[in-house]
Amino acid sequence: MLTRSLLFLLSLVIAGGAAAEPPATSLPTTTAEYHSIPREYRLDGVVEAIQRTTVSAQTQGQVEEIRYDVDDYVEKGAVLVKLRGTEHRARVTQAAADLKSATAKLEQTRDEYERIKGLFAKRNVSESQMDETAADLKAAQAAKESAMAQLEQAQEQLSYTEIRAPYSGIVTHRHVELGEMASPGTPIMTGVSLDELRVVVEVPQSLIPAVRSGGDIYVYLPDGERLAVTDVTVFPFADMGSNTFTVRLRLPVGTKALFPGMYVKTGFVTGEQRELVVPQAAVVYRSELTAVYVEDDDGRLALRQIRAGRVIDDGIVVLAGLDEGERVVLDPIAAGRLIKAQAAPATGDHEDD
Template sequence: MPSIKFLAALVALLTLGLQGAAAASLETAVAAYHTLPREYRLDGIVEAVNRTTVSAQTQGQVQEIYYDVDDFVEKNALIARLKDTEHRARVSQAAADLKSATARLQQAKDEHERVSGLYRKKNVSDSAMDKATADLASAQAAFESATARLEQAQEQLAYTEIRAPYSGIVTHRHVELGEIASPGSPVMSGISLDELRVKVDVPQSIIPAIRQRDSEGVPGARVRVYLPGDGVIETGNITVFPYADLGSNTFKVRIELPTQPGDKLRALFPGMFVKTGFIVGDKSELTVPRRAVVHRSEVTGVYVVGTEGRVSFRQVRLGRTLPDAYAILSGLTAGERVALDPIAAGVTLKEQVLARMEEVGEGGHD
């Protein structure tokens, strides 16, 4: 009869064999070093390219206001109207003056033509011809002056309708109904979400790398903007201010975002903080696929599959996030294999722990 120890050992061997087969079936990847762009991470602030305070260009009482804070306004939409009674009266007066000047100009032309005919026949004196010419010039000047006054009156009348210079959102309303608006007094402020950019304060130590240009004089620096929700935009459309701040010795850098926003940019609003990464060279970093990393409460780790099929949970410290991988700062070494399915690896690890406990328990009883 086989002894109990022999049967227990046989069961343990069979269990370990099954667990080894289960571990061997896990899909794994090798932690390896890769040459990646070296990034200098900085916080940036999103701002709107178009930020405007629309002001009144003529004087008048605020008669109508069509929009309020947080309303969306289309380009050239009427946002407010001033009382225009006085301006319309000025237009009517200027139009009447223009009619009078037109009639006088026509009379002066007719008189000049009549006197010219007589002058050619030597029937009038030189002084009469000079007077007709001067009257014609005076009538022409009066006509042009009346035309200018009418255009000015019409322009002032048009100023009573205050319109949006671009499509955007109202951020402030500076007037109320019944107030008297004067030229230059603010009416509404607004921003456009169609064109956004990011402003960053950059230390002077990396400004030379950002300003570098290739052999053709084209700026070669690249920068990544990390958007909410793991979105990333990489661009080279940057502007470096030609002076440093006296207090912090940092340069302001503007990063232009795409002018046609897609789904990635819909979550961006002026005033938000975003992470930016200025690419200033290359470096070698240890990486693992993103799906191999698992978060357990406050612990971040990976399941490491050993050479004998043993699965162990290893805590790691993550570096930067890449499109499909994580950089590993500590906890792993190059060449180790990590499970790509943490759930299956966790089940295998649990089975191995239970088998070890059973082996130890049965080994203590004869």
């Protein structure tokens, strides 16, 4: 019985010594260091379509057919609305007949001119007759040109009865109903193009010199992707109330996931600053806790809460909770398992006691 008690006490001493000197973790670590990173000023911007158009009627006619409605996607050149074109087709027919008559008259006059010209060469007709025939020929040519212009005008007016989309886009408003009478200038449909977008930002006066000097500018998409913007327009005047300048950032053609009216974050680089940075892989997120596993000089691990800043490349800026030179574990999952494994024997001894 005494021997068994001594053995139990000896085992507690051995376990206590093992807990006081934990083995080295051998996990990969890195040192928290200061880096020179761009100083970025973030502002909210609003996405808007560069091409936003209200298509209007260019001739008079009753709305005969409506082929698209709100939220429909329309290809460039597609017929949006068709007006009744009976009267316009009649004018085209009349103009074509007038052109045919003028052409026949011109041919007859030209033949007459050639005949008189031959007689005049033989001195069989007077010079006044020759001049009169030449004038008739010019008049016939002018009549044909006038008839051709009338036909072109009538055809153009007929083409206006088919109101077409000036570019590919989405219909946002429809202003007419079937059977209404449309006149020149009557709004028909409003649409926007999603292929060409821009972001409008109100920039404080203090940042305008950096913007004008060509500093880097970014637009952040909803999925976190960052787009570099090179086509920048700065309004040459400030708002009297807020002393801010309107800046337009043109997005690359075909940018996805953005729609007119959305709010997005923009970043204006105004210089450089030194920030404490750790690799993104070293940061662990548990509910509302943001932390890293820190290894001390004795190889002990501890979970340390930090206040994280923005993400840069493959690193995260640490605003508080960590000092320069401290070692952080690059594999948080392995670090958590190791801490649990080290704590398990101590928990078991307490329960046996």
